[in-house]
Amino acid sequence: MTPHAPSYYAATAHSLAEQPPLAGDVSADVVVIGGGFTGLSAALHAAEAGFSVVLVEANRIGWGASGRNGGQMIPGMRWSALELEEQFGTDQARQLVSLANEAGARVRERIARHSIRCALRQGHFHAACRPAHLYDMRRELDWLERNLSYDGGRIIQAADVGEYVASPIYHGGLYDRNGGHLHPLNYALGLAQAALDAGVRIFEATPAQDLDHGGPVRVTTPRGQVTGRFGVLACDAFMGSIDKRLGRMTMPVANYNVATAPLLSDQAAALIPSGAAVSDSKFVLNYYRLSSDNRLIFGGGEKYTPTPPRDIQAFVRPYLEQVFPQLKNVSIDYTWGGLVGVTLNRLPDFGRRGDCFYAHGWSGHGVLLTTLAGELIADAMRGHAERFDLLASLPKRPFPGGPLLRHPLYVLGMLWFALKDRL
Ligand SMILES: Cc1cc2nc3c(=O)[nH]c(=O)nc-3n(C[C@H](O)[C@H](O)[C@H](O)COP(=O)(O)OP(=O)(O)OC[C@H]3O[C@@H](n4cnc5c(N)ncnc54)[C@H](O)[C@@H]3O)c2cc1C
Numbered sequence: 001m002t003p004h005a006p007s008y009y010a011a012t013a014h015s016l017a018e019q020p021p022l023a024g025d026v027s028a029d030v031v032v033i034g035g036g037f038t039g040l041s042a043a044l045h046a047a048e049a050g051f052s053v054v055l056v057e058a059n060r061i062g063w064g065a066s067g068r069n070g071g072q073m074i075p076g077m078r079w080s081a082l083e084l085e086e087q088f089g090t091d092q093a094r095q096l097v098s099l100a101n102e103a104g105a106r107v108r109e110r111i112a113r114h115s116i117r118c119a120l121r122q123g124h125f126h127a128a129c130r131p132a133h134l135y136d137m138r139r140e141l142d143w144l145e146r147n148l149s150y151d152g153g154r155i156i157q158a159a160d161v162g163e164y165v166a167s168p169i170y171h172g173g174l175y176d177r178n179g180g181h182l183h184p185l186n187y188a189l190g191l192a193q194a195a196l197d198a199g200v201r202i203f204e205a206t207p208a209q210d211l212d213h214g215g216p217v218r219v220t221t222p223r224g225q226v227t228g229r230f231g232v233l234a235c236d237a238f239m240g241s242i243d244k245r246l247g248r249m250t251m252p253v254a255n256y257n258v259a260t261a262p263l264l265s266d267q268a269a270a271l272i273p274s275g276a277a278v279s280d281s282k283f284v285l286n287y288y289r290l291s292s293d294n295r296l297i298f299g300g301g302e303k304y305t306p307t308p309p310r311d312i313q314a315f316v317r318p319y320l321e322q323v324f325p326q327l328k329n330v331s332i333d334y335t336w337g338g339l340v341g342v343t344l345n346r347l348p349d350f351g352r353r354g355d356c357f358y359a360h361g362w363s364g365h366g367v368l369l370t371t372l373a374g375e376l377i378a379d380a381m382r383g384h385a386e387r388f389d390l391l392a393s394l395p396k397r398p399f400p401g402g403p404l405l406r407h408p409l410y411v412l413g414m415l416w417f418a419l420k421d422r423l
Pocket of ligand 1: 034035039068069071072209236242339340359362364365367
């Protein structure tokens, strides 16, 4: 069985009994493909709604982005409320932002209900890299307060940034007490345990190789077949492995993280006095937080070619030292990377293919939205599809250029935005 990629998370994962590979043919009401947050949440919600559920995972539970991410619970969607309003009008923007805000509450409820030990901490600080970004954050918070009576956020002036994060490069920011951070692999493993307890049958080391989308749904794996009334496609950056058409809706972009050696507790407290997750306002953003054992977990830079950097530490370290010059030459104990499924417009792609529901393309913003997505998929199976359909109505377009050109065209586009970060 492919183990979890070596990382700080794999080294500190709680145990979950290995689940057997599928051998033989089985049937269920619902067959879920993919054992990350999206698939696990859909499986758990569907089981709670009374469906029998089988989940197949190609590797181990949490092997994909869900077990490797920055653990940042970033409120909202990748688009600001103002961008959503400009594109879709005030009513729809209100509905979308309310849904996104609900996502954070859902994750916290799951953690509490199943006593998932995943080092949950409160607070997210969005750090402004330019004065103009702080101005945009103020307008955003005004919108949230005016339209949704939102009371979770507060604007932090440049002079007060040090109370949140000890970096010299920021011009203020937006602190949101409804954000936070967690140990993502332990959250995924906790969801899997809850799903098993609810009766979900999980098969690890079971890649779906072929899919019949309906009447009934049929999933073929190396040593058996699963037949179901409904399917859930939850493979995010790997969606192309089971559905080529959906695979063209996202681009897998590699992102890298490091975890330092544990810092002394007063050094850690001085670095991020708020204890919040921090992400900054660059297009290719830096994001970081403290772990429960006082390591700095830091992600920075993106790579648009499939080959990983020869040395992840050397790739990420300059970003880390730019944010925290006081950590020059800090020891780094773990490095790892993962694939982010990015859509062309950076909004998630929800929809149906026959009797299969899918949700993917979180564009680096999936820690909160995925848990809610699972709930919306289960609701849709029960005939309550309004909220699923709202997200499915978001505009979607495949990457242009066909299989050969889409990657070079995308790289050109991204390099342009990355250059704007530096101008
Ligand atoms: C390095 C990194 C940092 C990130 N940081 C953040 C962050 O701080 N905050 C945030 O909000 N988001 C972040 N993200 C994004 C977030 O992790 C994802 O949006 C989220 O985890 C997606 O969950 P998922 O369940 O849809 O997909 P995944 O977790 O990728 O799960 C998909 C699963 O499907 C399985 N699979 C694939 N193909 C098949 C098949 N054919 N048959 C069976 N199984 C299959 C895979 O093995 C995998 O386990 C980050 C992502 C990465 C990679």
